[in-house]
Amino acid sequence: MVKKFSIEFKQQSMDYALSNAHLSISELANHLGVGKSTLDKWIRQLSPNKTSRRELTAEQQRIMALEKEIKELSRYIDRHFSM
Secondary structure: OOOOOOHHHHHHHHHHHHHOOOOOHHHHHHHHOOOHHHHHHHHHHHOOOOOOOOOOOHHHHHHHHHHHHHHHHHHHHHHHHOO
């Protein structure tokens, strides 16, 4: 069965995806209750550059870099200092 979504819902979904660029398309789609490929298609159709690639703000990029560094340091500590 094919679900029909309103243009407003699609636009709100895209706005949500763009404002939460730190989340994956899969996470966003799950939160919105739509399929990953469906959300990806909507973003591509409604975005001016016709891509689902979302730009991260400088703050989001910094957070992601710090989260990566924390994971790397945790692995290092686990490997070298675990008993």
